[in-house]
Amino acid sequence: MTQRVRALLYGSCVSRDAFQHLGGGYELLQYVARQSLISAMSPAAVLPAQPSLVSPFQERMVRDDVASTAPSVLLDRADASTFSFSTRRRASRGGGRAPVSQWYDPERGSAALPGIISRSLHQRGHKVDVVTGVPNYPTGSVYSGYSVRPYRRENIQNVTVHRAPLYPSHDSNPIKRATNYLSFAVAASAVATAALRDVDSVLVHSTPPPLRFPRSR
Template sequence: MRVLLVSQYFWPETFGINALVRSLQERGLQVTVLTGKPNYPEGSVFAGYSAWGTSRESCDGIEVLRLPLFPRGKRSSMRLLLNYLSFIVAGSVLGPWVLRHRTFDAVFVYAPSPLLQALPAIWLARLKRAPIALWVQDLWPESLSATGFVRNQRVLAMVALVVRFIYRYTDRVLVPSEAFRAPIQALTNGSADIRYYPNAWVEEPSTNPPPGVEALAKEIASGFSVVFAGNLGAAQSLDTILDAAERLLNEGADVRFFLIGSGSLSAWLSEEIQHRGLRNVRMPGRFSPTAMPVLYAAASALLVSLRDEPIFAYTIPSKLQGYLAAGRPVIASLNGEGARVVTEAGAGVSCSAGSASALATAVRSLAEMESAALDKMGDNARRYALAHFSLDHLTGDLMEQLKELVAKHKSKIQEKSG
């Protein structure tokens, strides 16, 4: 089966789709990736790439076709908007040209924000006469409003119209959380073909840790340490983490927070930590995915947080699967689905999103637990990840869904021709 993956993001950017595509390829699918020039999350195009022009490369035997892209920059709504629009335009105009003379059995769209990247994929699927499956990672237009990126109600209404169009011309919508189902059905008057398809966790290969990782792991392991890893952006309620850290520091609690990653709020966080004198909070920077298992294993607990917004209650953050697989207790400063998973797994503790006092209480409760109880939580987390989020299982599931779509599509064509 020949599959075209359309995604604004792909290797060497760090997203779960990278491992899934490799796994599909290893199972015998012929995958071609249409993507942009890598620039996430730092905002500038990675070394060795140019923002302009098209290019072709091979990633572990996977053909990767890259389109010109306006770099997203840092903390600039206008640059981010241009970044989104540039991929839509390049995909719609240049996509057919770089894919000329090629045929595909199915088109698969990996759609973290922006969901609008599905627009060129719909056009390409029509040109190639192939069915299209859309793997939604964020609910639009709700997430635009929740993050504050768009506040104008007329603009949000226009985006909702475009999103309806996308769902209307998508053969199947895959959702990483069952809570996504109702909002999408409401937007499509119940016509969407929706299937639950969660994000997978990926067992990173065992390699020599990059410089500085072993020293950082030793520092993390030297006391009760809470590790937050990933994007340091507006959605993650980072002010709540700092407020909780300040409360615990003032109480004299022997607890440290490690905010590992980078993002649009990195500079603000650094300034706040210094301004408040939060000597119990460290920002070691961003590390490669292969380094994270070592750092996760050193942590006393792993923290996932989102802002107190209705939209985020629908979401299971993609990092949660990796946290559970690491076999360490999880603190879920979340509402809704993400907190439900942690509670259902018996993998840690949850508290209300956006509440610094609740987060401080949750951290304190773990810090006061016996090591046997913490180990039990970690064991539960690992077992739950294996049962629900393994890459091998989810690869097979996706292959079956794509085969089903192709068969249905061929059947429809035969009915029309008959």
Template sequence: MNVLIITQYFYPENFKSNDLAFELKKKGHNVTVLTGLPNYPEGKIFEGYGVFKNRKQVVNGVRVVRSLLLPRGKGGGLRLFINYYSFAFFASVKAFFMGLNDKYDAIIVHEPSPITQYYPALLMNKLWKIPVYFWVMDLWPESLSIAGGVKNKWILNYYEGVIKRFYKNSEKILITSQGFRKSINQKGNFDDKIVYFPNWAEDTISEGNKNFPIPPLPEGFKVMFAGNIGEAQDLESIMKAALELKDKKEIKFILVGDGRKMPYVKEFIDEHRLQETVFTMGRFPVEAMSSFFDKADVMLVTLKDDPIFNLTVPAKLQAYMSASKPIIAMLNGEGADNVLDADCGFTVSAGDHKSLAKTILETSALSQETLNQLGQNSRKYYENNFRLSTCISNLENIIKK
């Protein structure tokens, strides 16, 4: 097949769109990616890229076409709005000329957010009837209201109308969580279009180099949180749990990653003198995660108690499972159900920091044999449900049908 992937985020940015494109290419398809100039998450155009630099590339056999956009900067509301719509506009112009010059069998829109990434695909669908497969990883306008803090009814109603149009023009709507189905069907009768298409873990994590050089970690029972340190991840409750366990010096919280809440985390550590039990490692490349995970005793996944997050399965959950690690989950909904179904760890309600602290303390007292068994259960569940090659094979079948 000749496949076009449209996404605002692509290599060297670290998103699932990378695996999607490279794996489809490995399976023998011609793959083109229409994307923007890389600038996530720092908000500045990456070195080596620009208006006249690397606008067209071939990466691992995948043709990459980059449209102009205004970088996201520090992520303020107006700047993000311009970032989103500048990509949508310039990518649509690119899409028009690409549609004139090339014939595509399918378009896949990778949408972690924003939904405006769909506009170039909509243009090509209308002009050349190319079927669009909409991979929904973030629900709009719910995400705009809850995570973005937008309360204006006119704006929310406008984006509800936009997303309805996108759903209507999609051949299939691919969802990463079964919980998304209800929200999508509330916007129209789209059930026959919805297909469950879960996240996977990168092979660099599940089969990566455990000797990748990383900083030394403290001795003790290591509770590791890896990934985005943002609003959705409820760092307030994690820090409160760490404070509850302040006197349990053998328990070490290891935070690997960065994000908008990192200044809050560092201030909390200083204010409550948690330097002996909470450690912020900073951001590392995905290649380093296998080495970090190997040294953890248990992995921590959290989301705030919110209707939209209760429908979400965090992508880090699959990564933790692929690394054969026991998991403590402080979240509600399908993510917690996955941990229970896999019998790979323990769950507490979203926002319940006291139960989180209690569960961590109890888990630290388990034998290594028990922890190893929970880790094996994690890996088994991953093998059966979240392998990259299996997911992409399922996608091939969805498109071919």
């Protein structure tokens, strides 16, 4: 009997969903979801407040992110590993931090993580500018008080938030979901070009693959 390849997935749900199509020759040893590179390689921390979570998966995801489990996970005896997180750092004139995430406050559940990271960076003395979309997670309906428009800037708990338009959707229709991801990637690229001129680092967090485009502005 051929032994199956034991795999470690570290990153987004896109990698997890693709894994099931590899066939029976692979065994998922461990899946670590949406743990940012900043928190993964930092000392363990304590949440200032418990976010509103709607599933055991999201609870585990937040707990692992705050506990910085990356070093221990990387020591697991997997035959193959897949990583899908990214950061970008460059010299600049201004000096700030710029998380880029399709989801952000006031969205709930796993979408609360980018806000926790951004506020933590601000508390450590950094200037923080966030590029995100119009809040519609997890229902796919735009939140009250918001609308899909070319650009919106707001301040949420001392963090400057730059909102790009998108096609709101969070259902199982693949065309609608793809349109949701791609519309934000295109719009966020334009917003990031104008809004993130003076930053030292860009953190792409908890996002689908098309978000490499605003990251590469």
